[in-house]
Amino acid sequence: MTIQGSMFIGAREVAGGNGSVFAIDPATGETLQPAFGGATSADLDRACALAAEAAEPYAALAPAERAEFLEAIADGIMALGDELIVRVMAESGLPRGRLEGERGRTCNQLKLFASVLRAGRYLDVRIDPALPDRTPPRPDLRVMNVPLGPVAVFGASNFPLAFSVAGGDTASSLAAGCPVVAKAHPAHPGTSELVGRAVRDAVAKCGLPEGVFSLIMDSGYAIGSALVADPRIKAVGFTGSRRGGLALQAVSQARAEPIPVYAEMSSINPVVLFPHALAEKAEATAKAFVASLTLGSGQFCTNPGLVLAVEGEGLDRFIAAASEALTALPAQTMLTPGIAKAYREGVSALAGHADVETVARGAEGGAHCGQAGLFVTTAEAFLQEKELQDEIFGAASLVVRCLDMKMLAKVVDALEGQLTAAIHIVPADEAAAADLLPRLRAKVGRLLVNNFGTGVEVAHAMVHGGPYPATSDARSTSVGSLAIARFLRPFCFQDLPDTLLPDALKDANPLAIPRLVDGTLQG
């Protein structure tokens, strides 16, 4: 199978006629063939029309059938073999090992949702049987979660597999019973085509309506924006820049019917180093910190971009050890020339800030490489200068020296919403940590101990989300099995004859799923 420069409008493989994009190998700067034509308004209209047509039959599918479909997608991705890995490497600059791991995660996500579908708890079925003899009589009430309808999914640059065409947002939408119109990220169109074809083929293999999945390319921003504006789209999944996320949110709010936008936008993921932990293990913590900071050239939403600690000998030792570890590191190729440029500009603005000291830089590298950086400022400066909170996407971190824990708490209170916070403690720090926990909890979606946010486990108990502006909707997660809830709403049937009820609600419980009957869990 060779890369053709194709999109998929339902079953149909299409070469877009609205401008074109090329992938660029960020390691070499070389333009990769072929050209990928952008979708026209007619392509978009057809993708949305097909998705709307598919919505009802796809929603009506038994959960187990949707599970098989998700597994077929995973099989299809694996069957792409090394051609996929080679193309992702070329389009992203990411190393083979990371991408093979990411492919595994992508397939595991699909399989996790397959298991969620089979377990049936996601339907949250509740039945309050009729009480005809009560005054007034109670009707028969049955609630289950139903899909929202077609979802627009925007692929992320930094996870060309796990958060792109068949990534987390697509997997959770499809699991929920929502058709997907995916917009490929322009940095990895070839990867997108390969994966998109695998999904398209899985749709056909499972005998589903073709509109369950479409993949469109956009040579600019207009088609992506029109996708969110389309009245047939009922929700949006996005991972990317704050500017991009807010723009899509604004498009949604301007619709006649505003829709949920799940945008994961930016986070600097504060790390709090407690005094006893610093005293005991400043050096080991510094090494682990630098490893997390520079992993994948720092291109993770959960990258530790901010370190908070009380000043003193322990923090000095941490900074010295982190500087030593970081200075030794080679620069790494970043995902795209644009991201590398934005990183250089961000770092240069930070380094040039009057209240910021540059304490370490990694080795310099080629044109599209990210040179790691460690910077230090004071709590006073951080509290005054709002721009010191801006995310610099890449391997740069800012240490904030605080006079005492009270000042550190003030810094936490001044933070914007974040995906994660990490605390580094030893038992002697636990009382101080307990004091700080409520403040940190108010700011984040996940709190880690003696670790860093990078390495997001795909699990039932994961939350990858957090208060605005880390995401547009703190009530949800984009990673883990709870992500399916984003694309569901509760629906109530009152006194519907058993023959007309969905299987999930029928008296005989043919799906054999757990149900809350009159307030008591059964099955």
Place this chain on the structure above:
Amino acid sequence: MTIQGSMFIGAREVAGGNGSVFAIDPATGETLQPAFGGATSADLDRACALAAEAAEPYAALAPAERAEFLEAIADGIMALGDELIVRVMAESGLPRGRLEGERGRTCNQLKLFASVLRAGRYLDVRIDPALPDRTPPRPDLRVMNVPLGPVAVFGASNFPLAFSVAGGDTASSLAAGCPVVAKAHPAHPGTSELVGRAVRDAVAKCGLPEGVFSLIMDSGYAIGSALVADPRIKAVGFTGSRRGGLALQAVSQARAEPIPVYAEMSSINPVVLFPHALAEKAEATAKAFVASLTLGSGQFCTNPGLVLAVEGEGLDRFIAAASEALTALPAQTMLTPGIAKAYREGVSALAGHADVETVARGAEGGAHCGQAGLFVTTAEAFLQEKELQDEIFGAASLVVRCLDMKMLAKVVDALEGQLTAAIHIVPADEAAAADLLPRLRAKVGRLLVNNFGTGVEVAHAMVHGGPYPATSDARSTSVGSLAIARFLRPFCFQDLPDTLLPDALKDANPLAIPRLVDGTLQG
């Protein structure tokens, strides 16, 4: 206890100094004493500051302690005795029987949430234990729902008890662990004060931080708007007009941190009469329809404002019987002079519409009464004239004659989002009903059979919500135990020592609640 014209800013009873409002007895037009002073900006600021202070200790309370608090509120409301009922009657024009029932529902709501808290399922605890031997090792992950923070609750005019100061939104917010700043509806300030004092006293009795509850009056719209704009407020519950709901939504979107607004705004609740049902029971259905339409002068969000049916003898019989039943009905006092005026204007615009025929009017009544009305139009006109979908709050309904089921389906497709839809069927209609169900499902939150939407059961399996613009967020319900979910978000602890974990997540499960451990439900 006499009505003082008071608000409650935390524990403090305050006479507002920012303008004033009086209640008006809609039955007599008489102005009721005393005056209720509006909140100043300083009052609002203090209420929000107290709520923010209370948020953490209140969130940290054991669910069972919050349950006792909710029960104490219910006891306090009952202890107000007949003074409450008499005042609500005077302020709302609603009859004693209805209000005694509504008081019961209000207390039952509080008790339902108390039971939800004790059952603990609402926390949705998920634990994925550490797998230290896996490559890479899996950390210990524990998720539970945590409260969003202080909630602004706007009392509704049409449920002065069940959807006002200690109504559904307040009960679900307090259950979730969110402090409440309630804004009294200006139509029933005395009722609001009485209930507000009961809540304030329950806060004190349970030894909770005073900021858990405040009640403010607003002599206009500025303070309510400032309440939603306040950065310490983290979510909004509102039931009222579409204009009001959209205005609050716009205020939320203009904040530095937009917040969830749960606004229930308007609904005309389509009723579909199927041919065989009409043939068999047109007259009985018509009588039940008129009873639902005119209940409480039609002042329910779930009032059947739209009837869809295929034209023919059955529909003619329905219209004739409904007309007969309706013509015989006396006019009823409406909730406020303003609502009565808006109803008269709405009905008069509908009656004057070129494509609308007035087929029946109830008896005329006094100045603030609502004269019931039944109107008929054609599907063609309904599809063309968007304004025929506008809600007329009161006992008016529009019958849409459709040429056939195909045309009826088109009308359904053209509807805005609604709270409920009802279908009236006999077994011979089931095939046709099955065809129409998906279209109806896409438009509503609850589908009823052979009944009408009025009479919303407070239960586990209730959904009182629906697609925009019926509500601002179809992913939720404002009635029933699921309403608690609106004010929660999932939060993940990774590798937190057991001593620092909330009780819900501790290894020993001290709350004895059901938890999903490694994907399997325990307890």
